[in-house]
Amino acid sequence: MxxxxxxxxxxxxxxxxxxxxxxxxxxxxxxxxxxxxxxxxxxxxxxxxxxxxxxxxxxxxxxxxxxxxxxxxxxxxxxxxxxxxxxxxxxxxxxxxxxxxxxxxxxxxxxxxxxxxxxxxxxxxxxxxxxxxxxxxxxxxxxxxxxxxxxxxGDNYGMGLSAGRYIGEKLKDKPDARVIELAGLDNLELTKQRTQGFDDALKNYPNIRKVARQAAEFTVESGQAKMAQLLQAQPTFDALWNHDDDQGVGALRAVEQAGRDGFLMVGGAGALSAFQAIKQDDGVLKATVLYPPxxxxxxxxxxxxxxxxxxxxxxxxYEIPASVTLYSAVVDKDNVDQYMPTGFR
Missing domain, CATH: 3.40.50.2300 (Response regulator)
Structure with a gap:
C-alpha cells in the first residue's frame, strides 16, 4: 500500500x-x-x-x-x-x-x-x-x-445507502436514468463498503442504471483527474456520487473546466466547502452524506x-451501549444551515 x-x-x-x-x-x-x-x-x-x-x-x-x-x-x-x-x-x-x-x-x-x-x-x-x-x-x-x-x-455502508436513496428519489420518475460513481481508494475496505451500500440502494430503482465507476485517491488532485476521465467517457448522465468531499473539490473543478451541468452531484463526509456549495446552490453539488467528526x-x-x-x-x-454506529445523514439545501457548524476544513 x-x-x-x-x-x-x-x-x-x-x-x-x-x-x-x-x-x-x-x-x-x-x-x-x-x-x-x-x-x-x-x-x-x-x-x-x-x-x-x-x-x-x-x-x-x-x-x-x-x-x-x-x-x-x-x-x-x-x-x-x-x-x-x-x-x-x-x-x-x-x-x-x-x-x-x-x-x-x-x-x-x-x-x-x-x-x-x-x-x-x-x-x-x-x-x-x-x-x-x-x-x-x-x-x-x-x-x-x-x-x-x-x-x-461512522458507517461506510450507510454512506452508500444514503447517497443511493437520495439519488434514487430524485431520479425515480426519469426513464433510463444514468448514474456514475467517483469512488475512493479501491484497496480499502471502506471504499468497497460505500460502493456496496450505493449499489444496494439503487436496486430499489429499476429505472436507474450505474453506467460508470472510477476510483480516485481521496485527494483534490486525483478527484480532478479521475472526474475529467469520467466526463470525457460519459457525454450524458443524470447523477454522480462522489465518496469524499476532499476529492470532490477536484471533481467540481473538472466539471467547471468541462463546462458540464445537467446532472446532480452528491458528496461524502461533510466538509465545510461542500456545505457552502450546497447552500449557494448554483452548481451541480446538491447534497453530501455524512461521516461526522x-x-x-x-x-x-x-x-x-x-x-x-x-x-x-x-x-x-442503566449503562451506555456497547457500540454506537452513527447515521449517515443527507445534508442538502433544506438542512445545511443546521449542519454548517460541524463542517470541517
Missing part, C-alpha cells in the same frame, strides 16, 4: 459497521448548551462527579482528523465536571502506545482512543481495561471487544457517562 493509501486507510478506519443512531447529549446531567462543541448541544443540567478523560487521538494531517481533535476538546470544555488529558496526536503506532501508557500511569478515569491502527493498538486498549480504566474506542476499531467498553464510529464529541459524552456511572439520556438502560 502506498503512503497515501496507508494514510487514508488510517484516516477512515477499516471496520465494517451497520446502520445505527446518532448519539447527541449522552449523559442525563449535561452541564451547558454550548453549540460550538460539535453536533447537537448537550442538555443543560447540573454537573456531576468529576471525571478525568484521557484522549489519544490522531495526527491532524487532514481536515477530518483535525475536526476529530477539535470536537473532543470543545466538548470536554463545555463540562465543568470534566478534565481532559490530551496527548499530541500521532499516526505512529509505537508513539501512540507510549502515550496511552502514560495516560494509564496518570490513572485517568476513562480513556478515549482513536487508534493509528486498530489491530496494532489492541494491546494498549486491553492494558487500560485490565487497569480498570474503561476505554471508548473511536472509529478505527480494536480487533478484540475486550479492549474497549464502548465503540463509536462530531463522533469525537459524542465519545467525550460517553466517557463522561462511564466515569459518572450513568446511562445515555433518552434510553432506559
Amino acid at each position: 502506498s503512503h497515501l493509501a496507508s494514510r487514508r486507510g488510517l484516516l477512515f478506519g477499516t471496520a465494517a459497521v451497520s446502520a445505527g443512531a446518532l448519539l447527541t447529549g449522552c449523559t442525563s446531567n449535561e452541564s451547558t448548551d454550548d453549540k460550538t462543541a460539535g453536533g447537537a448541544e448537550p442538555v443543560a443540567e447540573k454537573s456531576g462527579k468529576h471525571v478525568t478523560i484521557g484522549f489519544a487521538g490522531p495526527q491532524a494531517d487532514h481536515g477530518w482528523l483535525n475536526a476529530i481533535n477539535d470536537n473532543a476538546k470543545k466538548r470536554a470544555g463545555t463540562y465543568s465536571d470534566v478534565s481532559l488529558e490530551i496527548t499530541e496526536g500521532s499516526n505512529d503506532i509505537a508513539q501512540q502506545i507510549g502515550q496511552i501508557e502514560t495516560l494509564i500511569n496518570k490513572k485517568v478515569d476513562v480513556l478515549v482512543v482513536l487508534p493509528a491502527d486498530g489491530k496494532a493498538l489492541t494491546q494498549a486498549g486491553l492494558k487500560a481495561m485490565r487497569a480498570g480504566i474503561p476505554v471508548v474506542n473511536l472509529d478505527r476499531i480494536f480487533n478484540s471487544a475486550q479492549a474497549y467498553r464502548c465503540w463509536i464510529g 462530531t463522533m469525537a464529541a459524542s465519545a467525550i459524552d460517553l466517557a463522561r457517562a462511564l466515569g459518572q456511572g450513568k446511562g445515555v439520556g433518552g434510553l432506559a438502560e
Whole structure:
C-alpha cells in the first residue's frame, strides 16, 4: 500500500459497521448548551462527579482528523465536571502506545482512543481495561471487544445507502436514468463498503442504471483527474456520487473546466466547502452524506457517562451501549444551515 493509501486507510478506519443512531447529549446531567462543541448541544443540567478523560487521538494531517481533535476538546470544555488529558496526536503506532501508557500511569478515569491502527493498538486498549480504566474506542476499531467498553464510529455502508436513496428519489420518475460513481481508494475496505451500500440502494430503482465507476485517491488532485476521465467517457448522465468531499473539490473543478451541468452531484463526509456549495446552490453539488467528526464529541459524552456511572439520556438502560454506529445523514439545501457548524476544513 502506498503512503497515501496507508494514510487514508488510517484516516477512515477499516471496520465494517451497520446502520445505527446518532448519539447527541449522552449523559442525563449535561452541564451547558454550548453549540460550538460539535453536533447537537448537550442538555443543560447540573454537573456531576468529576471525571478525568484521557484522549489519544490522531495526527491532524487532514481536515477530518483535525475536526476529530477539535470536537473532543470543545466538548470536554463545555463540562465543568470534566478534565481532559490530551496527548499530541500521532499516526505512529509505537508513539501512540507510549502515550496511552502514560495516560494509564496518570490513572485517568476513562480513556478515549482513536487508534493509528486498530489491530496494532489492541494491546494498549486491553492494558487500560485490565487497569480498570474503561476505554471508548473511536472509529478505527480494536480487533478484540475486550479492549474497549464502548465503540463509536461512522458507517461506510450507510454512506452508500444514503447517497443511493437520495439519488434514487430524485431520479425515480426519469426513464433510463444514468448514474456514475467517483469512488475512493479501491484497496480499502471502506471504499468497497460505500460502493456496496450505493449499489444496494439503487436496486430499489429499476429505472436507474450505474453506467460508470472510477476510483480516485481521496485527494483534490486525483478527484480532478479521475472526474475529467469520467466526463470525457460519459457525454450524458443524470447523477454522480462522489465518496469524499476532499476529492470532490477536484471533481467540481473538472466539471467547471468541462463546462458540464445537467446532472446532480452528491458528496461524502461533510466538509465545510461542500456545505457552502450546497447552500449557494448554483452548481451541480446538491447534497453530501455524512461521516461526522462530531463522533469525537459524542465519545467525550460517553466517557463522561462511564466515569459518572450513568446511562445515555433518552434510553432506559442503566449503562451506555456497547457500540454506537452513527447515521449517515443527507445534508442538502433544506438542512445545511443546521449542519454548517460541524463542517470541517
